[in-house]
Amino acid sequence: MASNSNTIEQNQAIRPLSAGEILQKEEIGHVAPFWVLLVVFIALLVLTALTVGITIFDFGYTMNLVLALSIATVKALLVVLFFMHLAYDKPFNILIFIASLVFIALFILVTLLDVAQYQPTVIPGYAPALADPTQ
Amino acid sequence: MSSTDHHHSDNPHVAHHFENMTQQFDSGKLGMWLFLATELLLFAGLFCAYAIYRAMHPEVFLYAHVYLDTTMGAINTVVLILSSFTMAWAVRNAQLGQQKALIVNLSITLVLAFAFLGIKAVEYKEKIDKGLLWGTLYQPKQEAQIVMPAGEAAPEAEIAMATAEMIAEMAEATNMGEEQWIMKVAATGPTGLSRLPDTDRKPLLLAQPKTYEHPDAYVPSFFGIYFAMTGLHAIHVIAGMIVIAWLLLKSIKGHFGPKYYTPVDCGGLYWHVVDLIWIFLFPLLYLIH
Numbered sequence: 001m002a003s004n005s006n007t008i009e010q011n012q013a014i015r016p017l018s019a020g021e022i023l024q025k026e027e028i029g030h031v032a033p034f035w036v037l038l039v040v041f042i043a044l045l046v047l048t049a050l051t052v053g054i055t056i057f058d059f060g061y062t063m064n065l066v067l068a069l070s071i072a073t074v075k076a077l078l079v080v081l082f083f084m085h086l087a088y089d090k091p092f093n094i095l096i097f098i099a100s101l102v103f104i105a106l107f108i109l110v111t112l113l114d115v116a117q118y119q120p121t122v123i124p125g126y127a128p129a130l131a132d133p134t135q
Numbered sequence: 136m137s138s139t140d141h142h143h144s145d146n147p148h149v150a151h152h153f154e155n156m157t158q159q160f161d162s163g164k165l166g167m168w169l170f171l172a173t174e175l176l177l178f179a180g181l182f183c184a185y186a187i188y189r190a191m192h193p194e195v196f197l198y199a200h201v202y203l204d205t206t207m208g209a210i211n212t213v214v215l216i217l218s219s220f221t222m223a224w225a226v227r228n229a230q231l232g233q234q235k236a237l238i239v240n241l242s243i244t245l246v247l248a249f250a251f252l253g254i255k256a257v258e259y260k261e262k263i264d265k266g267l268l269w270g271t272l273y274q275p276k277q278e279a280q281i282v283m284p285a286g287e288a289a290p291e292a293e294i295a296m297a298t299a300e301m302i303a304e305m306a307e308a309t310n311m312g313e314e315q316w317i318m319k320v321a322a323t324g325p326t327g328l329s330r331l332p333d334t335d336r337k338p339l340l341l342a343q344p345k346t347y348e349h350p351d352a353y354v355p356s357f358f359g360i361y362f363a364m365t366g367l368h369a370i371h372v373i374a375g376m377i378v379i380a381w382l383l384l385k386s387i388k389g390h391f392g393p394k395y396y397t398p399v400d401c402g403g404l405y406w407h408v409v410d411l412i413w414i415f416l417f418p419l420l421y422l423i424h
Binding site for chain 2: 029031034040044045048052058061064076080082083089092093099100108112115
């Protein structure tokens with residue numbers, strides 16, 4: 001449908017256009033500034049080092065898990081908001097993403113609830129961690 | 136001009152059923168986000184299995200995760216984060232019409248993806264060599280066993296591979312009996328090997344297991360979950376590599392630029408989701424303590 005013979009000429013910038021010029025000409029999408037990408041990248045590396053380094057400390061089984069997942073969530077947020085441009089995107093796309101998170105949370109939490117409810121009684125002593133209220 | 140003729144946008148890349156580029160671009164992104172939502176839910180199924188097994192048997196996860204190499208996992212994480220960065224940069228290059236940089240960044244992303252798979256292959260090979268597979272294939276060999284000093288679980292730094300010679304060596308060097316270096320299998324413990332130990336094997340347990348009557352061991356399940364999750368993730372990495380290779384070929388031909396960069400953007404979104412999933416897989420599988 002599109003005339004591909006013109007693509008190379010039309011797509012070749014005579015000089016690299018600045019983000020402002022792009023937005024002036026055709027408001028298609030947001031161009032992430034390079035420094036934003038770089039800062040997010042460095043932050044991700046730092047958080048990775050943190051998540052590995054923090055394993056030398058022991059805050060207890062549950063707290064270790066909570067800490068690891070919190071750091072992972074922060075990393076995920078950085079990737080989603082800036083690398084995937086969701087911070088600058090149409091609200092409906094943000095809604096889709098949050099909706100998938102809600103359903104994932106429902107899925108895992110309700111299933112865990114269900115399992116914790118009956119698992120210790122199906123086979124006595126089968127799930128020691130769930131049966132022991134002090135753990 | 137017939138009355139049924141549609142108005143064409145100035146942009147030659149706009150398909151005839153769209154009014155303008157903005158509408159086409161927004162539609163493309165919307166479709167991509169919907170697809171990514173389904174991808175996340177796909178992995179949510181496996182994360183749910185992980186959550187259930189870990190909730191029921193945390194001791195198995197604490198025990199079995201030392202078989203995974205944290206260093207390789209960490210390197211893989213850095214590799215994927217770097218590839219995400221170059222991919223996001225490539226999208227920016229396409230938006231600004233920087234053709235050479237676009238090709239370079241897409242190539243680097245592809246190479247990093249290869250590196251990720253290479254490290255994964257090394258990890259998998261190690262598991263296969265040691266017999267640490269899933270289900271009934273879980274038949275750990277002598278080289279797989281890990282020596283821990285008897286008593287409390289020792290920190291990661293003191294973990295070593297155990298052969299009969301090494302055990303004898305360590306026993307001699309520390310002037311402790313060989314038995315001191317090998318923890319006894321709990322008679323009624325839930326964890327451990329899937330069958331009773333042979334005479335030449337020295338099975339070890341990291342933590343004192345809670346006693347219960349069920350005779351099955353669940354370490355094979357841990358490896359089942361490990362291979363299912365990382366395997367499905369690796370399949371997604373391969374699919375992402377095919378997409379990036381296709382984008383690379385098109386970029387070399389100069390198909391992308393400020394007027395049309397939607398495929399690069401959507402391919403980038405997919406790659407970031409692959410990275411996202413690994414960001415969660417890494418601490419959940421490799422950093423359990």
